[in-house]
Amino acid sequence: MRNILIFIISMFFALSAYALDLQQAKDQGLIGEANTGFVAPVTSRPSPAIRDLVNAVNRVRQEQYQKIAVTHGLTVREVGHLAHKKAMEKTEPGHYYQDPSGMWVKK
Template sequence: MKKITLLISALLVSVSSWALDLSQAKSQNLVGEKNNGYLGLIVSSNTDAAALIADINRKRKAKYQSIANKQNTQLANIEKIAGEKLTAKAKAAGQAYQDASGSWKK
């Protein structure tokens, strides 16, 4: 039983190392920063990138809402500010970002 547990643990660790992370997704030009403060999918056929985006965007929205509540402002205001900062950071790093018209740039 101990050997089975050890084997399963080893498999889970090796599978998790295959999982796509945000740095990899950005460097592979699969995802980019949208002008609304969230990540966008550039390569629509990549399901790993889509799952990653869904998870990160869910966390971002929760954080943005928390900030909005603390500052007594609308979520949209925080999303706009975050979008401006994140797209500027992506642009400076040579990563994909969405311009004001919604087009992807690098």
């Protein structure tokens, strides 16, 4: 389990190509950490650029979660939930994350 969490944390650093744009979107309250371990738009009508960023980040996460799942005998969903727990801890003040019921919470 510890190895999975370490791998998930390192996966977040692997998103450095998206970090600046993702960081800006999070700073502006446009994107948050969904309770699935993926990112999602916080607004009901995201711009095409935000939708594209969400899709790009989530494609990378999906690939990483799949690798972790296969390696550790878990489902992608289980890996996503583990990643969500870690993402909630790392969410910066003022940024959004979803609680287990799906409600957006500003940290």
